[in-house]
Structures are given as C-alpha cells and as structure tokens.
Amino acid sequence: MSLKAKEILGEDPEVFFAESRYEFISKILPKVLKGEKPLTLSDLLDRVFLNKYVGIPIFLAFWWALFRFTFDVSAPLSDLIDILFSWLGQLSSSAIVDEQLASFVADGIFGGLGGVLVFLPSIFFLFFGLSLLEDSGYLARAAFVVDRLMYKLGLHGKSFIPMLIGFGCNIPGVMATRTIDREEDRILTILINPLMSCSARLPVYILIGGSVLGAYAAAGTYAMYILGIALAVLMALLFRRTIPYFKGKPSPFILELPMYCRPVFKSTLIHMWERGSLFLRKAGTIILAGIIVVWFLSSYPWGAPLEETYLAMLGHGLEPVFRPLGFDWRGAVGLFFGFIAKEIVVGSFAVIFGLGEESGMGEIQETIRSQGVFTPLTGLAFMAFTLIYIPCIATVAVIYRETNSWKWTLFSVIYGLILAYVTSLVIIWIGQSLGYK
C-alpha cells in the first residue's frame, strides 16, 4: 500500500501529506489573521533549542546534567541498599546453622541480589530525568535537532531517543524503537542499540579501570562511551551499505513538535516507574538466577578449593578462546556470566577471588592488581569486550520480541561477539605495537 502510494505521489506519502497539510494551513492563515503572528513562549524557546549552532550543544549540556543527576545524586541510596543487603547477609549467616544453606542465603541470595539492586536508584533516577525531558516537550526537540546528523549517519531521526535510552538500559532502548515507522530503520536501530553503553556496564569499567588504568581510569571509562557511539555509527553505515535489506536512505523524519508544558510530578513518577520496574523484574528473575548459578558453580564440589570448583573448570575450558586477548580463566568466567547480565560480572570476580559477593569494590580492585589478572592493555581490551558483546540475555529476549525474527536475534548476538573479539584484538595489537604489554 505504502509503496503504491509512493509510486503514485512520487514521494513518501507521509512527506506528501505533511507538506499538503501545512500548505493548506498557510493559505488559510493570512485570510483569518491580521498582522504578525505573536511570538509565544514556545516560539521563543524553539528559536534557541532548535538553533542550528547552539541546539546540539544545549542538548549535550542537558544530557551531561542528566548523567550527573543519575550517578552522583543516587549514590548514597545505592550505599543504603548495599548496607541493608550486607546486614541481611550477615544476619542470615549467623542465624542459619546449616553451612551450605547459610552460604546459599547469605552469598547467593542476599549477596547476589544486593550486588544488583545497588544499581536500582541510578536506573530510576535516569528514567526520572528522561521522563522530565519528555514530559516537558524537550525530548522531541532534541530528536529534531540531531536528525540532520543522524540522517547523514544512515539512521533515522527517531533512532536518537532509543539510543539515548540505551545509555540507561538497552531493554527499554530496544523497546523504544517502536516509535520508528519503517521496519528497516527500526531493525537497524535495534541492532546497534546494544552498542550504547548501558548503566550495567559502568561498574565493570569502574572495577577494571580503577584496578589497572590508575589516573587514566576516568578517561578509560569515557573512552568506552565514545567507542560505543563510534562503533554504532560505523555499524549503521556498514549495514546500510552491505546488507540488501537496509539499502537506501532512511525514511524522512516527520515530527509534529508538542507544545512545551510544565511536567506534572505524578505523571513523571508514573513514567519512571513503568520503565524502571522492568529492571526490578529482571533483577528478581534472570539476574537472581544467574547469581545463584555463579554461587553454585563456585561452591561445589562443596569444600573444594576454588581451583577445583565447577567454575574453575568452566573457566579453564573457555580460556583458550580468550588467550589471544590476554584474558585468563578468571576473565573468561567474568565474560561468560556477563552474557546473563553485566551486573553479574563484578560479583563473579568477587566469588572467583574468594572475597564473597558482598565485598567492596576497592577490595576486588586490589586483588585484580595484586594477582596481575589484567595489565592496563588487557584491562582496556576487557572493558571494550564488555561494552560490545550482547548486554544481557534479557536484551536478547527483547530483541526477539521486537523483531519477531530468530534471524535478526541471532545476527545481533553473533555480530556483537565477532565485533567485540575483533575490537579487543585490535586494541591488543595497537597497544603491543606501541610497546605496552
């Protein structure tokens, strides 16, 4: 239908109808209105927010404010959750007599869930900020401002919002692609969305960066965000040019800008809850199950030293694949469980080093340094691998649900793994050729 309409009209039907509508409006207006159209607050704001010079910088400034709000303001609430779960863990291990059951409840359930739920405040804060921007009418302007840039990169203007949300969590990021009408543009956006560095990867960057990059830790973390964006752009261009399904230009971006309005606190909270509760559900199901599996593999055969546990066996089995990247069995295990959810990686390292799930970040970092698990170069490659390969099993499930295709779901997993491996290998090669180990 759409193709036939395009043939008849000679252009995209959406563009045709929008142009006709506004042509009609501009013919009527001078007949019913005299003098100049008065400038409203919305018009004045649009002159600045949509300005071709300052529009994008203003958006970047708001984005940075949102990030600071997300990570800095929520930090003590994360500490509170951490304290609560550590206390629950200690309480259960002292109250339960049976050693195995006590370890299961304290390390497996409370330790594991606590390790994941510490990210809950950050995620809710991020969605609160995004809802504020959306409800005020600004987010639609931001999409409009970046459309020109996105179009040049082979993406649709509406791809921007799912990509932005992907920085919080890839699940709602993938789901947000529903706003893109054309199927090809939507699937392309879904495929590159996992390259947006979600908040669950941040603890891994902080852990590894803080361990081996020293004063460059912050720059290393920042580099991961930039690398993710750069790879997403490169992949979009590559897919657009090489995969026949995506060939051609993105469909035009037509958007009726909503009026600016003062956000209503209650509805902003509702929006935040709708999006954030997804993470809560994930924590209670997939992540909890994953943590219990890690606990089981690292605790059995019961009483055996770590090197003889099932976890070590699994790690040694995977080690040859990751050897060229400089990761030993411990790195391999971290990445393996990161496939279930990135939140598990930090907890996995704690278990591997025999520190217990509730151990602090500083303790794990110190162990990574002292045991020489990573060098600065392999640490950077590990961070890049964590960034690029599929974010978590729940994202894979959502990709399947949104594409309704095993073909695209498998493609996203496989290309992610290959890209992660190749990028990490390139980092190692470049580093080694510059004299780093």
Place this chain on the structure above:
Amino acid sequence: MKLNKNFGKYMAVYSAVLGTLYIIVGSVESATAFWNWFIAPGDNLSLLGLPCDDLFGGLAALIIGIVFFGAIPLWKARYEAIGFVFVGTLLSATFGVVYLLTVGADGFGTLLAYLCGEEWTWEWLTAGTLGVGLLRPEIWLAFLSAPLGYVALKTIRRSEKVDKATLN
C-alpha cells in the same frame, strides 16, 4: 512585540556579565581537566580554586555562557533574543540544582558512613563529589541568574497577554 529600549539594555548587560562569568569558569574548568586527564595525569593542576577534573562540567558552563551571549541583541531592543535569556537561565538552574543535590547526596552519604561507625566530617560541604562542594561557582551563578530568568518570563507572559488582547 516592542521591548522598552532601556529595559532591553539592562537585560543585555546582565546576560553579558553572566555569559562572561560562565565562560571564564567553563574555560578554566575544562582546560585544567584536559591537562590533568590527558597531558599530565596525576598533576592535579587547579586554578582559581575551581574543580580540576570535570571536563564536561566545564564544557557545559561554556555552553551556558555562549547561550547568555545570544541575548546581546536585546541591546537593540530585539525581543526575539529574550529566548536566549530564558534558556540560559533554565540551563543555569538545571546545573545549579543538580550540583546542590550532589552536595546534599554527599552529606547523606557521610551521614550513612557515620551511622555505620565512621567519624563525622564536614568535608562534603567543601570537597566531595564536586571537588569543591558548595564552593562550586555554578551553584552561585544559578542564584545570580534567577532574577534575570524571572524578569524574562514575566516580560514574555506580559507580551503574550498584550498580543492576545490586540488579536481580540
């Protein structure tokens, strides 16, 4: 909408002053952070007592300064430029609030640590996540820009009322 010439001049000057202050703060913050991140890591170079490791915070301050400078045409009573005043104030308030909340969060974190047995300290007021706590200039610049934003909003609302009355 015609703007009173003197009123426009006052607003333009106020915006230019704010813009200059933001540009100075932003330039120093981003330049020192760039130095400390990429050129001489570990140097911890700090100028004028401003934070020395917040590259993006510095760039954001620079952007706010540039937006305030966009209001200069108000000098010639060009009403359209009032949008720059309003957006500049909005950005300034956003960062002011976020930084104040960050200081508050640092305080809450210190309280939690105190309840867990650590010693109480007031460092969160002058150091903490922001590096300089409440001394972060963007917090005070937000207070300084608030009256300008209020005046701009009132002017816009008055103008809308006048336009509505004229249309009717």
